[in-house]
Amino acid sequence: MWRRVALHSQLMLSSKPSIFNNQGACIFKFCETFKTEIATKEKPFITFVLGGPGSGKGTQCARIVETFGLTHLSAGDLLRREIASNSADGSTILSTIKEGKIVPSEITIKLLQKEMETCDSSKFLIDGFPRCEENRIAFEQIIGAEPNIVLFFDCPEEEMVKRVLNRNQGRVDDNIDTIKKRLKVFEALNRPVINYYSDKGKLYKINAVGTEDEIFKQVHPIFAVYEAIK
Numbered sequence: 001m002w003r004r005v006a007l008h009s010q011l012m013l014s015s016k017p018s019i020f021n022n023q024g025a026c027i028f029k030f031c032e033t034f035k036t037e038i039a040t041k042e043k044p045f046i047t048f049v050l051g052g053p054g055s056g057k058g059t060q061c062a063r064i065v066e067t068f069g070l071t072h073l074s075a076g077d078l079l080r081r082e083i084a085s086n087s088a089d090g091s092t093i094l095s096t097i098k099e100g101k102i103v104p105s106e107i108t109i110k111l112l113q114k115e116m117e118t119c120d121s122s123k124f125l126i127d128g129f130p131r132c133e134e135n136r137i138a139f140e141q142i143i144g145a146e147p148n149i150v151l152f153f154d155c156p157e158e159e160m161v162k163r164v165l166n167r168n169q170g171r172v173d174d175n176i177d178t179i180k181k182r183l184k185v186f187e188a189l190n191r192p193v194i195n196y197y198s199d200k201g202k203l204y205k206i207n208a209v210g211t212e213d214e215i216f217k218q219v220h221p222i223f224a225v226y227e228a229i230k
């Protein structure tokens with residue numbers, strides 16, 4: 001059902017003919033290594049969820065899952081799980097997160113890819129990724145898919161700082177020094193990704209200031225359209 005909708009939405013939102021674009025030269029060496037099985041599975045319906053630190057991505061993703069049943073893949077949570085499991089990449093990931101920088105694409109995409117391949121669902125809510133143009137291009141190359149839609153939670157810096165400092169989840173990056181760095185990284189590297197999807201007509205900009213309910217009222221109709229067609 002969602003497959004049909006995905007195709008429909010694509011006609012509405014994108015000028016690109018296919019979300020599977022395996023043509024053209026692979027610009028990353030690791031591309032071949034992670035050649036995806038996803039391309040042979042049912043065409044996925046992918047939503048990227050973007051926004052600065054503390055803008056409410058995770059909170060709203062939980063609401064979307066609850067109401068529409070998409071599969072939530074938080075890139076940050078997957079990376080933190082790697083740290084906790086003492087995997088080979090754990091120390092690289094930990095130092096990168098502490099610095100508020102972006103983990104190498106191949107590490108993050110490998111984790112996302114594994115989840116996408118092993119999960120029964122084909123409707124993915126990918127939260128906090130891509131964080132930079134290089135992430136975006138690598139995902140397209142390796143997974144061979146583009147998002148159908150992109151949500152952007154637009155939140156003033158002052159509000160994001162307040163929320164992150166009150167988050168209380170014991171995260172190594174929820175401190176004032178790291179948040180300042182993350183905000184700079186967001187503006188320099190994530191903003192171009194947001195602009196890219198805006199230019200492609202795929203971006204839904206959400207005013208992220210207000211109560212969780214008020215924000216979800218803006219999000220709800222975006223997914224309700226797909227439910228209605230289903």
Ligand SMILES: Nc1ncnc2c1ncn2[C@@H]1O[C@H](COP(=O)(O)OP(=O)(O)O)[C@@H](O)[C@H]1O
Pocket residue numbers: 051052053054055056057058059060163164166167168208209210211212215
């Ligand atoms: N609309 C909101 N108003 C106030 N606080 C919020 C709102 N949405 C989320 N929060 C809180 O702000 C913090 C950051 O939210 P989170 O969903 O983790 O954001 P992100 O994933 O974008 O970093 C959390 O403590 C969360 O409970």
Ligand SMILES: O=c1ccn([C@@H]2O[C@H](COP(=O)(O)OP(=O)(O)O)[C@@H](O)[C@H]2O)c(=O)[nH]1
Pocket residue numbers: 051052053054057058075076077079096097098100101102103104108127128129130131173182
């Ligand atoms: O695709 C990603 C997602 C997260 N991160 C790292 O993980 C941190 C926390 O990300 P998360 O999305 O959990 O933070 P949030 O924006 O939700 O506060 C980021 O600052 C980055 O250092 C990354 O490198 N690539």
Ligand SMILES: [Mg+2]
Pocket residue numbers: 057058076128
């Ligand atoms: Mg989050």
